[in-house]
Amino acid sequence: MKILVRMSNWLGDAVMNLPAVSALRKSYPDAGISLHITQELAPLFDGHPDVDEVLPFARERGGSAWRFIRNEARRLTSLGFDRAYVLPNSISSALIPCLLYTSDAADEEDSVDLGGC
Numbered sequence: 001m002k003i004l005v006r007m008s009n010w011l012g013d014a015v016m017n018l019p020a021v022s023a024l025r026k027s028y029p030d031a032g033i034s035l036h037i038t039q040e041l042a043p044l045f046d047g048h049p050d051v052d053e054v055l056p057f058a059r060e061r062g063g064s065a066w067r068f069i070r071n072e073a074r075r076l077t078s079l080g081f082d083r084a085y086v087l088p089n090s091i092s093s094a095l096i097p098c099l100l101y102t103s104d105a106a107d108e109e110d111s112v113d114l115g116g117c
Contacts, residue, residue, distance in 0.1 A: 001028060004055075004076065004084040004100070006093050007037040007045070014041055017087045018048070024085065025050035036076070036096070055079075065092060073099035 005021055008014045014037065024033055034053040035045055042056035055076070059068045073096050084097030 001031040001082045002080055003028065003031050003033045004079075004081040004097060005033060005035050006084065006086040006088065006097060007035050007041070008088045009038050009041075011041060011044070013088070014045070018050075020085070020087060021048070022050050034079070034081070036072075069095050069099070072096045076100055 003024060005017075005024065007017050021033065021035070024031070032052045033050060034055050035042075035051055036055045036057060037045060039056035039058045042054045045051060046054045057072055059065075069092065076096065077100050081097075081100060084100060086094045086097055
């Protein structure tokens with residue numbers, strides 16, 4: 001099983017997310033656990049014993065939020081996650097994992113189909 005964990009964007013919040021990551025490792029000891037986290041925080045979590053992979057992301061300042069969400073969904077879809085956990089309490093954080101499980105959700109250039117989200 002491959003698990004994606006969307007971490008919080010702020011250092012203190014991301015550190016407080018770690019017990020959830022450790023609980024996932026305890027519940028799914030053979031799973032591959034990947035953290036989706038800002039590129040600024042990514043190096044701090046690389047090598048964590050409960051994490052198999054860190055997937056940093058960077059959002060362009062002033063760029064389109066929908067374009068970023070669509071591009072990240074495309075990138076992560078190719079990695080074949082079976083489950084996703086969203087730890088921040090924000091709709092933008094939840095949309096990317098939601099689109100991972102929506103067929104053809106990220107195919108349209110100017111729209112995003114939220115399908116079963």
